[in-house]
Amino acid sequence: MKEILCLAEHRSGELRDISLELLGKAGELAEKLGAEVSAVLLGHNVDGFAQQLSTRAKKVLVVEDDKLADFNQAAYQKVLSHLIGEHKPVLTMIGHTAFGMDLAPSLAVETDLPLATDCIGLEVQDGKLFAIRQMYGGKVNAQVSFPGATQHLVTVRQGVFPIGESKLNGEVAAVASPLTEEIECKKFIRYVEAEAGEVDITQADIIVSVGRGIKKKENIPIVEELADCLGGVVACSRPVVDSEWLPKERLVGQSGNTVKPKLYLAVGISGAFQHIMGMRSSETIIAINKDHNAPILNIADYGVVDDLSSVVPLLSAKIREVKGE
Amino acid sequence: MNVVVCVKRVPETGEAEVNITEDGKNIKGDKLVYDINETDNYALEEALRLKERLGGSLTVVSVGGEDADEQLRTCLAKGADSAIRLDDNKFVGSDGFAIARILCAAIKDLNADLVLTGCMASDDGYAQVGVQLAAMLGLPHATLVTDIHIENTTAEVRCELEGGLATVFEIELPAVIAVQTGINEPRYASFRGIKEAMSREIKVLGLCDLPLNEDDVGEAGSRIRVEKLFIPPVEKMAQLLEGSAEETASELASILKEKGLI
Numbered sequence: 001m002k003e004i005l006c007l008a009e010h011r012s013g014e015l016r017d018i019s020l021e022l023l024g025k026a027g028e029l030a031e032k033l034g035a036e037v038s039a040v041l042l043g044h045n046v047d048g049f050a051q052q053l054s055t056r057a058k059k060v061l062v063v064e065d066d067k068l069a070d071f072n073q074a075a076y077q078k079v080l081s082h083l084i085g086e087h088k089p090v091l092t093m094i095g096h097t098a099f100g101m102d103l104a105p106s107l108a109v110e111t112d113l114p115l116a117t118d119c120i121g122l123e124v125q126d127g128k129l130f131a132i133r134q135m136y137g138g139k140v141n142a143q144v145s146f147p148g149a150t151q152h153l154v155t156v157r158q159g160v161f162p163i164g165e166s167k168l169n170g171e172v173a174a175v176a177s178p179l180t181e182e183i184e185c186k187k188f189i190r191y192v193e194a195e196a197g198e199v200d201i202t203q204a205d206i207i208v209s210v211g212r213g214i215k216k217k218e219n220i221p222i223v224e225e226l227a228d229c230l231g232g233v234v235a236c237s238r239p240v241v242d243s244e245w246l247p248k249e250r251l252v253g254q255s256g257n258t259v260k261p262k263l264y265l266a267v268g269i270s271g272a273f274q275h276i277m278g279m280r281s282s283e284t285i286i287a288i289n290k291d292h293n294a295p296i297l298n299i300a301d302y303g304v305v306d307d308l309s310s311v312v313p314l315l316s317a318k319i320r321e322v323k324g325e
Numbered sequence: 326m327n328v329v330v331c332v333k334r335v336p337e338t339g340e341a342e343v344n345i346t347e348d349g350k351n352i353k354g355d356k357l358v359y360d361i362n363e364t365d366n367y368a369l370e371e372a373l374r375l376k377e378r379l380g381g382s383l384t385v386v387s388v389g390g391e392d393a394d395e396q397l398r399t400c401l402a403k404g405a406d407s408a409i410r411l412d413d414n415k416f417v418g419s420d421g422f423a424i425a426r427i428l429c430a431a432i433k434d435l436n437a438d439l440v441l442t443g444c445m446a447s448d449d450g451y452a453q454v455g456v457q458l459a460a461m462l463g464l465p466h467a468t469l470v471t472d473i474h475i476e477n478t479t480a481e482v483r484c485e486l487e488g489g490l491a492t493v494f495e496i497e498l499p500a501v502i503a504v505q506t507g508i509n510e511p512r513y514a515s516f517r518g519i520k521e522a523m524s525r526e527i528k529v530l531g532l533c534d535l536p537l538n539e540d541d542v543g544e545a546g547s548r549i550r551v552e553k554l555f556i557p558p559v560e561k562m563a564q565l566l567e568g569s570a571e572e573t574a575s576e577l578a579s580i581l582k583e584k585g586l587i
Contacts, residue, residue: 011486071492074465096452098486101444102468105453108422109460114548115422117453135449135554136336139343140352143552158487185465187495189481194489206586212339230587242507248489255485263586270339284584286577287563291340295557302580303563304573314574319587322578 002035005061005089007042007080008053009099011071012191015049017163018095022156023056024164025122026093032124035090039170042079044069055166065177073102074186075179081110082178089151091129096155104155113153114146120160137272138295158254159277194256197249199233206232207261209252209279212239213268213289213308220245222312223267229319235259237275253278268308271296288312326381326475328372329437331428331455332365332400334393335448349553361396364443368504370511371473372441373404379475382406384435388416388427394527401525402518413531415539420547421449425457427542430535433462437499439480444468444503455503465496468503 004026008019019039026037039057041050044066053060063079080103084092094100094107096118108115120141121132129152131144146152201207208227214220220234227234236246238253252259254274264282269275271287271294279285280299287300288308297303304311336357344353361369369385376383385400387393388411397408411427419427432440440462442455452468459466471491472483478498483491485505496502514522532542540546566573581587 011490072494098469098484101452102456102466102484105421105456106460106466108453108548109425109457115453116549117421117451130552131549133450134557136338136343136352137447137450138557139338140345140554141557142554144549145552146548147550149548185497185500186467189493189495192483192491192493230581238506244510251489254487256489258488263581263584284586285563286580292565293342294340297563297565298557298559298561300563302577303565304577305565306570306573310570311574314570315577318574318578319581322582322587 002033002090003087004030004033004035004037004091004093005040005083005087006037006057007040007092007094008049009095009097010043010046010049015052016095016097018097018156018158019053020056020163021158021161022093022095023053025156025161026091027056027164029091029122029124033090033127033129038087040080040083042068042076050172054170054172055168056164057170058168059170060172061175062172063175063177065179067179067182068177070188071099072183072186072188073099073106074183076103077107077110079178080107083175084111084113091151092153094153094155096157100155104153108153111153113151114149115153115155116144116146117155118157119154120157122154122156134273137270139293157273194248197247199249201233201235201250201252202257202259204233204259205261206230206263207235207252207259208232208265208267209235209237209269210240210267211237211269213270214240214245217243217245219309222309222316226265226312226316229316229323230263232263237269237272266296266300267312269296270294271299326375326379326438327384327436328375328381329384329386329432329435329440330365330369330372330400330405331440331442331458332369332385332387332396333362333443333446334359334387334389334396335362335446338448345554345556349555350551352554359392359395361399362443362446364445364504364506366443366511367506367508368441368443369400369403369405370509371504373512374509375439375475376404381438384409386411386428386431388412388419388424397527398519398522398525399514402514402522403512404518408525408527410527410529411535412529413542415532415543418544418547419542420549421451421453422457422548423542423546425454425461426546427535427537428454428458429461430537431530432458439498440464440501442501442503444470444505455501459501462501464500466501466503467494467496469505470502471505471508473502473508
């Protein structure tokens with residue numbers, strides 16, 4: 001029987017959602033590929049996760065080793081290349097997470113597997129696997145094939161595939177750890193938590209968020225004024241934090257905060273998926289952007305395609321007018 | 326300390342209209358503005374700072390056509406010591422894996438203590454070349470790096486995770502480090518630097534100059550193939566408000582009022 005391996009991801013004692021998203025999609029692909037799905041769980045004291053995974057996979061391969069307690073790509077890669085060598089899976093699925101980005105490309109080199117990264121779609125046509133992935137910051141999708149391949153490796157974008165149903169009663173199988181010694185070339189030292197700032201944007205009902213389109217630090221006050229009119233807080237996308245125009249605690253997106261306010265007003269934010277992931281559950285989304293092709297307009301409720309420096313101050317004035325200030 | 330930085334020339338598509346070519350395999354690039362890939366620019370800055378602190382040499386390497394000289398000259402203008410461009414007709418159509426192989430062939434004899442790359446190219450979004458290059462060179466790596474401390478032959482790196490968390494790893498040098506945006510504040514090239522860089526030599530190496538075969542590069546050496554590009558289907562387009570800034574601002578204010586948000 002062919003096999004699909006899905007790498008479970010966990011961090012600080014929690015199984016991450018991507019693990020279940022992979023299994024959901026793998027279940028669907030398994031039928032088309034005539035394969036069975038096995039979850040791969042590496043770690044230390046992870047019995048609880050194994051039980052969780054066993055409801056969604058035919059088999060859970062557990063490699064228990066204290067050297068796998070914290071994610072270390074070098075250690076994970078040794079174990080996975082060993083498992084791939086033994087099982088010869090038709091497909092190996094890893095999350096396109098920070099861990100996955102560290103692990104999958106070098107694993108592909110070691111195991112000589114073709115790799116498609118950051119997949120947002122996977123489909124089987126005439127028994128062949130195709131991946132859909134985004135290019136040019138989400139403005140273009142690409143259908144990608146694996147010419148001549150019988151085994152495939154993919155990393156899958158987080159939050160794209162729904163979490164699969166838990167309806168199975170899979171077998172939990174312990175696999176002896178192939179790690180014989182400590183990995184010397186790469187050592188996990190510690191986690192660093194985000195520093196708490198003065199404002200917790202995740203608690204705000206109204207967020208005015210600013211992106212690269214603001215152009216310079218001197219323009220930030222116009223969005224602060226708008227947030228002030230609305231009784232909301234200012235947040236931002238990555239380029240604004242990278243330029244140190246606003247502190248990191250204000251960052252919305254994959255590497256920052258996930259927010260669900262009543263109103264998310266995106267000003268000059270194009271809407272890269274890393275940002276969208278952090279705000280798409282907002283109740284009402286309004287986008288002001290001068291690019292009518294900006295991906296943010298595909299998820300916003302209302303959009304204004306115009307220069308933010310003219311619209312934003314006018315909007316602040318109108319709001320004050322409506323409020324009778 | 327000898328540092329090699331890999332850079333890529335990419336089109337700026339953030340605010341530009343992107344159109345697909347008739348054969349569906351590429352985008353129309355003629356009207357786009359090109360620049361050094363954003364994360365590569367941070368990698369270059371990190372390398373410049375390491376050189377200023379620790380001395381040694383800084384070599385920039387790029388796979389690309391003659392156009393990429395523009396980006397390599399900018400790197401020279403900022404303080405890189407030498408530039409190598411890897412260019413051959415046979416390289417066309419290389420996927421991330423084949424690009425890593427081309428880079429590996431050129432870099433392995435450069436005696437680098439550290440290879441820096443960006444963590445992701447903004448055009449193809451592969452986020453794999455730096456890490457694959459490390460594997461091919463047989464070196465340890467780290468990616469999404471937002472801080473680097475070098476102490477003798479070890480690098481302590483901070484790698485960004487999701488949700489504001491980060492991990493600190495210690496890796497042995499030589500190594501490949503793929504950096505994330507925000508690790509530093511990239512400098513601009515000085516006018517004088519740009520002028521001087523105009524006359525500097527850029528070494529160009531092709532397939533026959535590298536220990537590679539035709540089958541290792543281009544489509545033949547690639548593991549994946551882009552079959553077709555298409556504009557992503559729109560799930561739910563925003564209701565676009567039309568009119569002057571005055572009119573749209575007014576309409577937005579009414580919508581906010583209606584929803585009880587003001």
